[in-house]
Amino acid sequence: MAGISKNIMSKSPWVVHVNCNSCNGCDIEFLACLTPIYDAERLGIINVGTPKQADILVVTGSANYKNIDVLKNIYNQMPEPKVVVAVGACACTGGVFHSCYNVIGGIDEILPVDVYVPGCCPKPESIIDGLIEASRILEEKRIKIKNPDKGVAI
Amino acid sequence: MAKTVIPFGPQHPVLPEPLQLKLVLEDDVVVEAIPAIGYVHRGLEKLTELKDYEQSVYIVERVCGICSFMHSMAYTRGIESIMNIQIPQRAEYIRTILAEIARVQSHLLWLGLLADSFGFESLFMETWRYREDILDIMEMITGNRVIISANKVGGVTKDFTDEHIKFILDTINRLEEKIKDVENVFLNNYTVKQRLAGIGILTPEDARELGALGPIAKGSGIPLDLRTTGYSAYKYLDFEPIVDNHCDSYGRTVVRIKEIYQSFQLIRQAISKLPSGEIFIPVKGLPNGEVISRLEQPRGEAIYYIKTNGTKTLSRLKIRTPTFANIPTLLKMLPGSRLQDVPVIVLTIDPCISCTER
Amino acid sequence: MITLINLKILIKLLLILILPPVIGCILSGIDRKVTAHLQGRVGPPLLQPLYDVIKLFNKENIVVNKYQNVYVITYFIFVVLSLFMLLMKMDFLMIIFVYTIANTSLIVGGMSTGSPYSRIGSVRETISMLAYEPILLFYIIGMYMLTGSFKISKLAYTNKPLLYYLPLIFIAMLFIMTIKFKKSPFDFSTSHHAHQELVKGMFTEYSGPALAIIEVAHWYEYVFLLGLIFLFWYTSPIIGLILALITFFLEIVIDNICARLSWEWMLKFTWTIIIGLSIANILFIYLYNVKIL
Amino acid sequence: MANMLNIVLKNFLKKPKTRLYPLKERDSFERTRHKIHFETADCIHCGICQRKCPADAIKVNRAEKIWELNAYRCIICGECVNVCPKKCITMLNKRRDVAENKKYISIKKVD
Amino acid sequence: MLDRMIDNVTTVEKKNLLEAVNNMKLKGYRFAAMTCVQENDIFELDYHFDLNFEMEHIKIVVNQTDEITSISKIFPAAFLIENEYQDLYGLKFKGLIVDYKGALYLTPNSPKTPMVNNKAE
């Protein structure tokens, strides 16, 4: 029973996926994580469709002028605690497209990103790494929300 | 009649890519569906005017992650044509083989997404599991699973070893068996048939009118397959374009499944004829001229218009991808369909928004 | 004396309140595990549903309107009540009516959130209600005709299992279980996984604690629904239990071998074949005047 | 529907195909491109890699002998590996870790 | 499959565009693509048609301010690309079957006519 009250968040991170300026490469690799070979559900990860039920926002691709509103809305509609994972070079920094006219840059220009997954496109293993890292941060955030005063000793 | 107006996308679980459809429904029947795009517009064509024409290979590869190889192939073939380069035979064959492997990968991916669009989760899982085998081939040969960077102006960067060839043959033999199982499900499962047959009808006339390409045209009985023109190594291979006369979602599914088998066949043929020799020739000078380069992607004909002016950078690159040409068919197929069929119909054009918008 | 009886009732009540969610949670864990294995995956741990619920309780409570959670509470209480009444072997017809309150509340809750997706999901759920309610009622009428009573407690005195005389209704029940468990081919109002035209259907706007309550209510509902199957072989609890478990497994398998069909298809199917089967079964009992009490 | 039943039951009876990734890891293929590795010893800071990198992920400062990589912009195309005259960039088939912030890899050559 | 763009180009007057395009349709061609190339201040629009993998091209030359007649009534397939050039080059097409009015790719805060090279710089 004691184990249940520990790592509450990291046992069941639900993911919502937003495709920004991605070339599909990262998207399909993210989807591949859910398929039998990688089976992210083992780790409690479910791809829920709605941000309202999600804990982790997985973003692939960079921000452009049309999709920043979408990204912001989706982020705002997620309940706390929440974590943002930037998957792929595009989402981290803009990737090859960083100098395109319609690319604002990595999504950290818009949202606070918690985990960066490098690669173009990252292998599913890397994405799973990112999600595991994200669930750890999720748990930290939960504890922080629960005990707001305690601060973190450095 | 009470109208229902709902946005369908851009962030929507059934759509792997951001596309928005404004659906107007009357009692569950779609009366108006207008696609909104622009969520993945990067402005990549402009970028190639800033980069070295050799670097641009890596950029056009990222037009899209699914048939990224096809894009680099169309692009390099265009530049080679401007520069009058004859690439080695082995390179042509390797390009062809990789292109067909990419086609299998793309079609398997699509089959999975299609299954998902009508709520058949286990079938999605099954097809995507098979797809992993293809990705293993890719990773083994080229070092990456999706964006493989195997082309360069003047040939290819990765050679096949005997071990690779054996691995390819083993894998496709094994897959062919497995795909027969899922084929049976896609084409004969009662529930699946309910969701495909008669859904999203596109008559041959409409298909022509709207400029449908690839499996959509082929699923409506139009044998539009650029490979028959015999570019690259296709001229040495023996095949017939696949057509189907169902003219609906079912027809498109049939075409794509048959194309998988056809691709296996083509891979085997090409491997058996694979010549030895160099895989690229060094390139000198700068391209000057304009060209239209076309090839058959998994979703149909892609058109590359390349204009160069003797400098390192391109002066204009225009990419007309197959999905771009297939989107207008949605305007025809969606009205009159039921809400639950919208995802299925949208999926049957295999919408790749990232290449539509570039 | 009095305290003793009360104690007994109290213990019973506690058991009824505590045991079903535990069973339901495990069932839903088994569901996910078995589904995963059918798809060639490993799947989540058995207690994953529990982890999910605990997590959901720890999430921020967000709503689109302040009162949407009232419907969830109503749903929860009436699901528990209908299960309670089932376990207390009360009047079957009344149980179903009470169960209707729960479902209606959920539907209205979905509509009240105002999201287009949940509203369409709710509309579709009303349609599935239209599909399954008659079957449940026919089941009850069949039981009444066989036992001469609407009370479940009377089943204890029967000499033959219901299944023996209600085979067609049993088949009909198998179909509507698919609707109730929200499994393919009838998972169009909402489903456990996302990926569908309606995002999460009815539950699109529910999150955090409210979703957790819905989830727990689902656990009760699982037990309740399997309880209905159990009644088909009330005479021998072991066989009844096995019957329920087989049904459960069957539903999971059906879920994995079917695409989602359209609601029209379901409506046509239930209102012709399934209701036809049920009526045929009832007519048979009527004409041969079978009694098992 | 029997056609699918056949498949799922086979799956059910066989061992799951899942690679239990964080617990067990499959070896990468020999050619797998995961990340680039830079050996500063031979580098002459000629800047060819910077010029050829399609993503502008490399910055070479000739004067200060600094070679910098923005690993989160690198698309692992391998172009720099091909072009480096001194072969001081190599491709590794070991994954780069995910991180909570974007670390720039900056290597200064000390003679 | 390569086409050098030397052959088969017919340059027509702007006002004769519809007629020329209609002829292509009557001959059974399908609309394949359309490119826009900027040469200093003028824009060359090439309409590419295909019949049995043989390409024909129709070229018109316009200024940015010119109003161009849309061919989407003849070839519905063309509406998307015409909208695209409306966005990217600031051209104007009239008679589009679906007119995105410059909102196909761009939003009010994105760069305007991004594909146009301004020599002024």
Place this chain on the structure above:
Amino acid sequence: MEQIVLLLLLIPLIFSIVFIYSNKKLYKPLSFLMFFICSILSIFLAYKGSLSIRLTGQIFKISEGIITLSEILMILYLFKISVKHHKIGIFILTVIQTIITLFTIFTPDKSEILTVGIDKFSLAMLLIINIVGTLIVIFANGYISEYEHHHGIESKQKLFYPIICLFLSAMNGLVVSDSLSMVYFFWEITTITSFILISYNGDDEAYKSGFRALFLNLIGGICFGVGNILLKKMLDIDTLSGIIQHGSISLSLMLPVFLLCIAGFVKSAQMPFQSWLLGAMVAPTPVSALLHSSTMVKAGVYLIVKLSPAYAGTRLGTVIAIYGAFTFFICSAIAVAQRNAKRILAYSTIANLGLIICSAGIGTGVAVSAAIILIIFHAISKALLFLCTGQIEHTIGSRDIEDMTGLIRIAPVLSILTSFGIISMILPPFGVLVTKWMSIEAAGSNPFVASFLVLGSALTTLYYTKWLGSILAYPVTELKAQDKKDFCIFFPLWALGFGVLMTSIFITPIFNNFVSPEVNKLLKKSTDMYIKRGEVVSKLGTFNEAMVFIALGLVVLFVILMRRLMISSANIKSIYMCGENNFAEGENYFRSWNGKYEKAKVSNLYFDNILDEKALTTFGYVVSSSIIIICLLGGLK
């Protein structure tokens, strides 16, 4: 006692006259006054219990004289309007009617007795008529002026109130009469008042509907008259109590009973005759509520229930049960495809009357109890729903249930009352559902009846849930809404809502006082059921009302307890729109393809293609007419 009965007849009449001469300002106080007097009188009477009065000698002469005179007046009126509006059908029917009347006048009644019999059932009806009825009159005060204003018709209120009062008086007369000739007399008055009120608007549509109603009801009246005469001739029965005493009637003599039943079917707008009730929806809402759902149409089922001793347990009973169940089913199916709230309510009314008839036809103790309880509960719930619909219409200017989407935001009180009305129709623990439970249990042994009931009740849930969902849905369509707080609107609404709740809670005394004795009397046996401590217990099963109420209480408790946790602590976020929300425009706007903002909205499904009203109606006509014709031709023998 007798005086009170007389008062109940006279007071509305007096008010009728006062209304004619009073000025407009006095309508409101007068209505309230009437409400108080009538309710107090009826409650007092109900408290005192049943009685039976025989009018003989002088009083008989006077009454007979009044009746004959009024009948002649009515016939003259009918001739007048039929000539004025060139209605040949009406004219012919009036001629037949005249013949029947002349026949009764010239066959002198040897017994020279009229009986007034008030039993428990009549008392219940009296309570409904005098409380619900007068509440509706109060509502009309808040309603009718605005209604006339909307429709641009000149005020006919000088006609409206007197006619309504006259109707109330006639209704009171109908339920206290025991002599069939008296019942017949009042029956005809209701027909005519109904006609006048339906054609209230004075436009073509109103007259068309009015004449349709008149036509069909005259047919019903003729059946009644003929049945009456035959009953007297064949069985020497001329009172309702006579039927009870006579008990079960052999099939060969069933024709008169069946003719009376047909009269009941027409008045209750059962299947082949249902069209008049739908047409009657053009009348102002208070009229629909009063005449066409809670009281007048109940006269039909009232008669049928009263006749139940004659056919209970016979084959005719079974046929009536199937007939009622069929109407219930088919009208519920048609209602699914309706969007007009008043039409939904009309179909639902027909369906519920069908259910009552079905229960009466089954004829067991439980079933007849169900029929009577349903009459009571349905009257209150439906009155509430009709009035709410009327008020909604004045709030948003539409009676389309799609337009009511999000009503809860603009008119919360009204929405809650409407929702409560709907819930009371479809969900336990409220009365209507308890009776549905009873009738399904009672019908359990007849698979045909049971199937129709089962399917019909599923459909009922569907169309009401749809409506409920619309009202409670959140985002609103732009409605020019003014939620008016008019006391004479909301007092009746609250009172009726309260009535629904209270009658459901106190179902025990209602059952014990009004239903069970009546059933005992009618069927001469016990009801086979009792209600005790919130439990409806029959031989077949138990409905634990109390438990559901406790659960409802628990919900309230939970909501209060969890207020902080679940409700007030909740953070409001925007609606999920696939990420394309726009907050400046409103919460359910999304950015559309052309960069403009559009509103997302969802409507319900109406299955117009499957449940086509016309096709289903035709089907219903065929089936129900065949049932009736076969019975008439003696197919039962």
